Amino acid sequence: MEPRxxxxxxxxxxxxxxxxxLASLLLAFKEGVFSPVPLYGSLIFILILFIGHFLTNYLFPxxxxxxxxxxxxxSQLGLxxxxxxxSESALKQLIWFGIGFFLYFISSFVCRNWIEIKVGSLIFFxxxxxxxxxxxxxxxxxxxxxSWIAFDNVLFQPSEFAKITFxxxxxxxxxNHKIEKPIYFFGQIFVVLALLALARDLxxxxxxxxxxxxxxxxxxxxxxxxxxxxIGAGVAGILGYQFFGHVRVxxxxxxxxxxxxxxxxxxxxxxxxxxxxxxxxGTGLGLGRPDYIPAVTTDFIFSAFFxxxxxLGAAALIVVxxxxxxxxxxxxxxxxxxxxxxxxxxxxxFFGIQIxxxxxxxxxxxxxxxxxxxFMSYGGSxxxxxxxxxxxxxxxxxRASGGEADG
Amino acid sequence: MFELxxxxxxxxxxxxxxxxxxxxxxxxxxxxRGEKTQPKETGFILLDDDGNRYTLFDINTIGRAxxxxxxxxxxxxxxxxxxxxxxxSKLLIQDLHxxxxxxxxxxxxxxxxxxxxxxxxxLGTKKFxxxxxxxxxxxxxxxxx
Numbered sequence: 085m086e087p088r089x090x091x092x093x094x095x096x097x098x099x100x101x102x103x104x105x106l107a108s109l110l111l112a113f114k115e116g117v118f119s120p121v122p123l124y125g126s127l128i129f130i131l132i133l134f135i136g137h138f139l140t141n142y143l144f145p146x147x148x149x150x151x152x153x154x155x156x157x158x159s160q161l162g163l164x165x166x167x168x169x170x171s172e173s174a175l176k177q178l179i180w181f182g183i184g185f186f187l188y189f190i191s192s193f194v195c196r197n198w199i200e201i202k203v204g205s206l207i208f209f210x211x212x213x214x215x216x217x218x219x220x221x222x223x224x225x226x227x228x229x230x231s232w233i234a235f236d237n238v239l240f241q242p243s244e245f246a247k248i249t250f251x252x253x254x255x256x257x258x259x260n261h262k263i264e265k266p267i268y269f270f271g272q273i274f275v276v277l278a279l280l281a282l283a284r285d286l287x288x289x290x291x292x293x294x295x296x297x298x299x300x301x302x303x304x305x306x307x308x309x310x311x312x313x314x315i316g317a318g319v320a321g322i323l324g325y326q327f328f329g330h331v332r333v334x335x336x337x338x339x340x341x342x343x344x345x346x347x348x349x350x351x352x353x354x355x356x357x358x359x360x361x362x363x364x365x366g367t368g369l370g371l372g373r374p375d376y377i378p379a380v381t382t383d384f385i386f387s388a389f390f391x392x393x394x395x396l397g398a399a400a401l402i403v404v405x406x407x408x409x410x411x412x413x414x415x416x417x418x419x420x421x422x423x424x425x426x427x428x429x430x431x432x433x434f435f436g437i438q439i440x441x442x443x444x445x446x447x448x449x450x451x452x453x454x455x456x457x458x459f460m461s462y463g464g465s466x467x468x469x470x471x472x473x474x475x476x477x478x479x480x481x482x483r484a485s486g487g488e489a490d491g
Numbered sequence: 492m493f494e495l496x497x498x499x500x501x502x503x504x505x506x507x508x509x510x511x512x513x514x515x516x517x518x519x520x521x522x523x524r525g526e527k528t529q530p531k532e533t534g535f536i537l538l539d540d541d542g543n544r545y546t547l548f549d550i551n552t553i554g555r556a557x558x559x560x561x562x563x564x565x566x567x568x569x570x571x572x573x574x575x576x577x578x579x580s581k582l583l584i585q586d587l588h589x590x591x592x593x594x595x596x597x598x599x600x601x602x603x604x605x606x607x608x609x610x611x612x613x614l615g616t617k618k619f620x621x622x623x624x625x626x627x628x629x630x631x632x633x634x635x636x
Contacts, residue, residue, distance in 0.1 A: 089518055091516065092514050092515075092518055095514055096511055096514050096515065099507050099510060099511045099514075100511070101513075102507060103504060103507050103508070106500060106503065106504070107504070110496055110500055111494050112494070112499060113496065114492075114493055116493070121573075150515065150518070154515070157511060162556070335516070365501055365502065366501050366504065366505075367501075368494070368497035368498045368500065368501040369496050369497050369500065369501065369504070370493065371494060371497050392501075393501070393504060393508075394501070394505070396505050396509075397504065397505055397508060398509045400505070400509055401508075401511055402510055404511075404512065404515075407512075407515050407516075407519065407615075408518065414522070421580075422579045452525070
């Protein structure tokens with residue numbers, strides 16, 4: 085790494101730490117008396133950040149340090165908001181952050197020394213399908229979709245993990261830049277989407293659908309398939325509107341939330357009120373009313389952030405997410421091996437679509453769907469899986485810059 | 492008290508967040524600029540008998556001319572003698588109609604040929620070895636011991 089870039093990275097680490105300390109000091113005074121809990125939390129976070137950055141840089145000299153800094157910055161803003169909303173969940177989230185970093189490290193390491201997986205697309209497909217089918221068989225129903233598995237009090241969402249195996253499946257099927265055995269291939273994708281629809285995880289199904297469409301286009305450059313896919317998405321939307329009550333409620337709440345403010349439109353209306361309250365500079369940390377917004381720690385955390393950090397803060401957050409996606413695409417472009425290239429792209433595309441879906445949903449750009457905001461929303465499996473995905477991306481980057489064995 | 496602090500600090504937060512962004516955008520712009528102008532190193536080098544190394548980029552012309560990428564002053568080498576270029580992840584060598592010919596492992600190069608590690612390239616009377624830059628680094632260290 086060049087010394088100048090390194091200096092910039094170090095500066096950004098310092099800024100992240102400074103934001104954390106300032107915010108935690110401010111939150112410590114929130115109740116009128118000084119309580120040191122947020123400060124301790126912030127110090128633990130900074131410790132993980134420092135160890136994470138310098139240790140990984142020392143062990144993996146040709147990694148992409150920006151990935152870790154960007155996701156830490158976002159996680160920290162998420163932790164600040166969570167502490168401000170509900171201090172207990174922030175503590176749990178901090179533990180998940182620690183576990184996430186550990187897994188980031190492990191998955192980077194494993195991927196760097198990736199023993200070229202020769203298992204083929206079928207194994208990836210079976211893993212994906214098994215992961216998605218498992219909550220249908222022994223899952224619990226939560227927030228209207230049956231996509232969770234409970235291990236004594238810890239809820240786990242297998243579809244988060246399926247995102248990675250699904251990207252690997254697509255990358256492996258398309259690594260020769262053409263679709264071999266189209267009926268078989270589209271049949272497999274259809275099974276995955278059907279499993280998601282059976283669990284009534286329609287946000288998830290949409291995510292997988294658009295990710296598949298993007299990767300197929302990137303691999304084959306076929307406009308006809310993309311156009312067909314977009315028409316298919318439109319038809320699926322209309323059918324969903326006709327047959328799922330769930331979808332109809334969401335679509336109506338999106339088209340005109342003011343029609344039924346205390347009922348169907350409640351979530352989105354509260355989110356819009358919060359955003360309007362924020363203005364340009366926000367109300368200031370701790371002065372907003374996130375308790376009015378439903379599901380504020382998970383789906384609507386962006387509205388709470390918007391209220392207290394304002395339009396300027398929220399716009400900056402979107403740019404930080406954009407930078408994360410940019411780094412991912414840059415890594416994917418720099419790789420010759422088409423399997424690794426498409427895997428990196430798949431992981432990045434999942435991030436990008438997920439971020440767009442949830443932020444678009446809470447600001448009423450598109451209908452609201454219940455997906456999490458990576459690194460920010462409260463939730464263990466989302467946090468951990470986002471870190472593992474980034475770790476894989478980082479591992480792929482290291483493989484590429486370490487000189488590849490074959491092309 | 493808390494209200495006042497929070498109202499003032501919100502500006503500080505926004506300034507810090509934007510400073511963070513500014514730094515990253517600076518790196519991004521430097522990246523994009525670097526990608527455009529700087530040729531990419533391939534990780535391979537040429538080593539001649541005198542121990543001179545020549546780093547190989549995506550496209551390298553070898554010859555006596557001043558505008559060749561790798562300039563070698565030798566009377567038996569033509570002004571544009573040979574070309575080493577990248578196709579996919581492989582490096583290929585091609586003769587540029589030189590007077591004294593280009594030889595790969597003592598065979599005359601008539602069409603683009605793929606280069607492998609430890610190949611011997613002969614241009615005129617000069618001999619070169621085609622090596623990975625890392626292997627040479629390791630050898631260098633072993634000399635020191």
